[in-house]
Amino acid sequence: MIELLRLGHRLPRDQRTTTHCGLAxxxxxxxxxxxxxxxxxxxxxxLVNLTGRFGGPFTVEWxxxxxxxxxxxxxxxxxxxxxxMYGLDFEKTKIKAExxxxxxxxxxxxxxLYRLSDYNISIGNQPHSEVAALALYLYKxxxxxxxxxxxxxxxxxxxxxxxxxxxxxKAF
Amino acid sequence: MIELLRLGHRLPRDQRTTTHCGLAxxxxxxxxxxxxxxxxxxxxxxLVNLTGRFGGPFTVEWxxxxxxxxxxxxxxxxxxxxxxMYGLDFEKTKIKAExxxxxxxxxxxxxxLYRLSDYNISIGNQPHSEVAALALYLYKxxxxxxxxxxxxxxxxxxxxxxxxxxxxxKAF
Numbered sequence: 001m002i003e004l005l006r007l008g009h010r011l012p013r014d015q016r017t018t019t020h021c022g023l024a025x026x027x028x029x030x031x032x033x034x035x036x037x038x039x040x041x042x043x044x045x046x047l048v049n050l051t052g053r054f055g056g057p058f059t060v061e062w063x064x065x066x067x068x069x070x071x072x073x074x075x076x077x078x079x080x081x082x083x084x085m086y087g088l089d090f091e092k093t094k095i096k097a098e099x100x101x102x103x104x105x106x107x108x109x110x111x112x113l114y115r116l117s118d119y120n121i122s123i124g125n126q127p128h129s130e131v132a133a134l135a136l137y138l139y140k141x142x143x144x145x146x147x148x149x150x151x152x153x154x155x156x157x158x159x160x161x162x163x164x165x166x167x168x169x170k171a172f
Numbered sequence: 173m174i175e176l177l178r179l180g181h182r183l184p185r186d187q188r189t190t191t192h193c194g195l196a197x198x199x200x201x202x203x204x205x206x207x208x209x210x211x212x213x214x215x216x217x218x219l220v221n222l223t224g225r226f227g228g229p230f231t232v233e234w235x236x237x238x239x240x241x242x243x244x245x246x247x248x249x250x251x252x253x254x255x256x257m258y259g260l261d262f263e264k265t266k267i268k269a270e271x272x273x274x275x276x277x278x279x280x281x282x283x284x285l286y287r288l289s290d291y292n293i294s295i296g297n298q299p300h301s302e303v304a305a306l307a308l309y310l311y312k313x314x315x316x317x318x319x320x321x322x323x324x325x326x327x328x329x330x331x332x333x334x335x336x337x338x339x340x341x342k343a344f
Contacts, residue, residue, distance in 0.1 A: 016189045017303075024304035027296050050299055085327055086334045091316070114332050124199050124316040125327040127222055131189075132196035132307035139308055144263070144296040155257055155297040160286050162258045 001099045002142070003078070004030045004134070007066055007106030007113075009037035020131040021104060022047040026058040028138035029145040030102070034063045037106075055148030066103075070116055073101045080117045083133045084109065087120035090137055095119055102137065104130035173271045174314070175250070176202045176306070179238055179278030179285075181209035192303040193276060194219040198230040200310035201317040202274070206235045209278075227320030238275075242288055245273045252289045255305045256281065259292035262309055267291055274309065276302035 004025045009018050018040070022033045026047070033047070044060045051058045063069045070080055079097035083104050103117065114120055123133040156163040176197045181190050190212070194205050198219070205219070216232045223230045235241045242252055251269035255276050275289065286292055295305040328335040 012184070013188060016185060017192060020189060020192070020301035020303055023299055024301045027298040027300050027304070054299055086330055088329050088331055111333075114334075120330070120332060122327075122329050125329050126199040126317075126320075127195055127226055128199050129192035129196045129303050129307070131192055131301050131303040132199070135301070135304035135307050136311055139311070145298075148298075155294075157260050157294050157297050158258055158292070159260055160292060161283075162286075 001078075002030050002138070003032045003034065003073070003101050005063070005066060005069060005101055005103045006033060006035040006130075007037065007103065007109065009035045009040060009043075011038040011040055015040060015043055017129075017131060019043050019046055021134055022058075022060060023050070024131055024135040025138070026051065026056070027145060028135060029142050030138070031057050031059070033058075033060045034069055035060070036063050036066050036069075052150075053153045055151035057149060066113070067116070070101070070103075079119070081119045081121055081137075082109075082113055082117035083123065083130065083137055084114070084120050085122055085125055085128050085133075086114075087122035089125070090121045090123050090140060093119065093121060095121075095141070102134065104134055173250075174202050174310070175204045175206065175245070175273050177235070177238060177241060177273060177275045178205060178207040178302075179209070179275060179281060181207045181212060181215075183210040183212055187212060187215055189301075189303060191215050191218055193306055194230075194232060195222070196303055196307040197310070198223065198228070199317060200307060201314050202310070203229050203231070205230070205232045206241055207232070208235050208238050208241075224322075225325045227323035229321060238285070239288070242273070242275075251291070253291045253293055253309075254281075254285055254289035255295065255302065255309055256286070256292050257294055257297060257300050257305075258286075259294035261297070262293045262295050262312060265291065265293055267293075267313070274306065276306055
């Protein structure tokens with residue numbers, strides 16, 4: 001069970017990057033994205049609609065406070081894994097937890113977050129994209145997600161064209 | 173020699189995601205990012221300044237036409253690798269070329285691009301983030317970039333704090 005918390009969503013600046021966190025997360029096994037900051041129904045709906053067509057499970061939910069959410073998730077048995085350029089090398093740090101809440105910033109992440117997290121993990125100790133960091137962490141630890149449920153549209157890999165399979169009339 | 177072409181940059185919508193393509197690209201070995209679409213000095217300067225502090229080589233250049241650029245790169249011996257959700261599985265497709273021009277969209281990619289590319293490669297045949305797709309392709313094929321030149325600031329991986337090393341007074 002992998003969930004994701006995106007900190008401090010700002011409108012309009014972060015609308016695309018938060019969407020990209022959701023897209024990458026969904027494709028790599030995240031089942032739920034939480035976010036704090038500005039509430040953004042348009043971003044939520046985009047991801048929900050896409051999941052409705054290409055399958056899930058994947059949901060999005062706004063949270064008023066990252067601290068309340070983290071506390072709740074810890075009680076539920078989640079390990080808190082903060083992806084940051086300052087953290088420990090993801091290639092050398094083994095994390096075996098089945099329930100993981102991944103956290104990505106946010107322009108400025110409060111020092112408190114570094115203390116609350118069970119792991120602060122870095123992808124190369126270079127300034128990075130949180131979308132890329134998230135994707136690399138997920139891929140390295142879990143690989144691509146192979147099985148989606150309630151799939152109405154499916155892409156069939158092709159050398160030089162766009163091939164889409166429709167699994168239900170309902171999608172159109 | 174890995175270069176990147178980001179198609180159809182739109183202001184203000186793509187400012188952050190194109191920056192993220194540059195950040196992820198730089199951290200994973202891309203030496204130059206080209207982009208078409210709206211010219212964006214602010215995005216360019218952000219990446220150039222960051223490279224000035226954390227090291228390179230990494231440059232950014234706007235190109236008027238993707239077709240002219242691709243033709244030129246082909247003449248220089250580059251293989252053209254288009255990352256798209258419709259392409260062939262990146263886990264099963266071996267590409268050995270030393271010189272690679274990676275291409276990422278762009279909301280709508282012209283069919284011509286699929287024909288011009290030597291490879292159309294997909295990261296999981298799911299709707300995706302181009303930032304994530306780029307990062308996963310680079311990581312799978314080349315790993316993290318370990319050696320940066322002209323480094324003025326360096327991050328030292330740490331369990332719970334932000335540790336930065338300054339290599340030159342010039343950075344401040």
